[in-house]
Amino acid sequence: VSRSAIVLFIALAGAVSAASGWQSEVGMQAPAPAAQDPLAGIVPEILPPDIGQILGPPRGRPLEGEELIKKTMAVGEKLRCPVCQGLSIADSPEELAQNMRAQVRDLLAQGYSRDQILAYFEGSYGEFVLLEPKLEGINWLVWLAPVAALLLGAVVVVRSLKRMSAGAPAPAPATAPKAAPPEVDPELAPYLLEARRLAYGESPPGETDDA
Amino acid sequence: VNRRVLLVGALLTLPVVWVLAANMGRDPHRVQSPLVGRPAPAFALPEVGTGTPVALAELLGKPVVVNFWATWCVPCWEEHDVLVGAARALDGRVAFLGIVYNDEEEKILRFLREMGGAYPSLLDPEGRTSIAYGVYGVPETFFIDAQGTIVAKHEGPLTWPLLNAYIAQTERGS
Numbered sequence: 001v002s003r004s005a006i007v008l009f010i011a012l013a014g015a016v017s018a019a020s021g022w023q024s025e026v027g028m029q030a031p032a033p034a035a036q037d038p039l040a041g042i043v044p045e046i047l048p049p050d051i052g053q054i055l056g057p058p059r060g061r062p063l064e065g066e067e068l069i070k071k072t073m074a075v076g077e078k079l080r081c082p083v084c085q086g087l088s089i090a091d092s093p094e095e096l097a098q099n100m101r102a103q104v105r106d107l108l109a110q111g112y113s114r115d116q117i118l119a120y121f122e123g124s125y126g127e128f129v130l131l132e133p134k135l136e137g138i139n140w141l142v143w144l145a146p147v148a149a150l151l152l153g154a155v156v157v158v159r160s161l162k163r164m165s166a167g168a169p170a171p172a173p174a175t176a177p178k179a180a181p182p183e184v185d186p187e188l189a190p191y192l193l194e195a196r197r198l199a200y201g202e203s204p205p206g207e208t209d210d211a
Numbered sequence: 212v213n214r215r216v217l218l219v220g221a222l223l224t225l226p227v228v229w230v231l232a233a234n235m236g237r238d239p240h241r242v243q244s245p246l247v248g249r250p251a252p253a254f255a256l257p258e259v260g261t262g263t264p265v266a267l268a269e270l271l272g273k274p275v276v277v278n279f280w281a282t283w284c285v286p287c288w289e290e291h292d293v294l295v296g297a298a299r300a301l302d303g304r305v306a307f308l309g310i311v312y313n314d315e316e317e318k319i320l321r322f323l324r325e326m327g328g329a330y331p332s333l334l335d336p337e338g339r340t341s342i343a344y345g346v347y348g349v350p351e352t353f354f355i356d357a358q359g360t361i362v363a364k365h366e367g368p369l370t371w372p373l374l375n376a377y378i379a380q381t382e383r384g385s
Contacts, residue, residue: 046255046256046257046264046336047253047254047255047266048254048256048335048336048337048339048340048343049252049253049254049339049340049343050253053253054252082345082347083347083348095313095338096313096338096341096342096347099337099338099339099341099342100338100342102337103337103339103342121342122245123245123246124245124246124252124342124343124344124345125245125345125347126243126244126245126345
């Protein structure tokens with residue numbers, strides 16, 4: 001149930017981040033890492049880890065321009081910024097998040113598919129890096145628990161509404177024994193009567209025969 | 212009725228309380244690295260100062276300790292002496308490598324001049340290698356066996372006893 005709360009929260013955060021999407025997109029226009037590229041040009045032997053070796057050939061088509069920016073955002077929103085508190089890499093100004101975003105963009109430009117990219121980051125950071133838990137094993141609980149809770153709530157509401165609209169006669173049998181006038185301790189009866197007299201006046205309606 | 216409500220309420224809330232209590236001491240950011248037991252991602256990166264590329268593959272054949280660090284990271288200062296001392300003591304038996312995370316070359320050079328060094332530190336343009344190793348924050352140290360498999364990952368500063376234990380584990384290759 002706590003995991004479902006987390007998912008609900010993530011969904012809310014996702015909606016908020018989607019609403020503010022234009023802001024992050026502006027941030028995407030100025031990717032700093034490109035400035036460091038000349039290094040790779042001077043010394044051709046310098047190679048970061050080869051992703052093709054890990055992922056195999058790209059399974060999508062190379063993207064560019066507007067489509068690349070949009071897709072980078074979309075994939076970035078699925079990845080957790082590892083050093084932030086509940087932010088996606090699309091929403092974080094952290095250097096690590098920027099680097100990850102730049103890599104997502106590069107991989108998309110090379111034609112890697114969304115699932116391949118998510119698999120790459122999961123391979124190095126673990127499933128924690130995925131903002132949406134995968135649909136397998138115990139994770140089904142996370143996805144189904146909120147729906148189940150909603151259905152359960154609906155059943156409870158419908159049942160109690162029915163009971164209420166059934167009118168006065170219906171609840172009577174169930175509650176009558178408990179709702180009957182409470183038995184008054186004979187010793188306290190005079191005090192009770194006195195209290196009622198003070199509260200309601202000399203002769204409260206239908207109260208005199210209580211004791 | 213009250214007893215039933217109490218029972219149902221307890222049944223609903225107790226598991227939640229239990230899950231929360233059981234995970235109180237756990238930092239969700241600290242996850243066992245999925246890379247342990249897998250081949251270390253290969254890289255060839257420029258050495259700080261000289262720009263000479265150094266490849267992980269050149270060093271394999273003996274255990275390799277890869278330390279991700281930065282000059283702005285205080286725990287990295289603490290473990291620097293331990294790593295340099297170990298690299299000197301184990302010269303020829305275990306290779307050491309630093310990968311500088313998110314830093315500037317002049318600052319790194321100044322740091323190494325002042326604190327001393329015994330093994331190459333490499334730059335990681337765009338952080339690609341750090342990402343491939345799933346680095347969250349420095350310091351993080353990977354222990355790679357002679358065949359290139361990641362045997363262990365340590366987060367936080369290393370001490371002599373820790374480093375000794377990791378190196379023994381790596382030399383056993385498990």
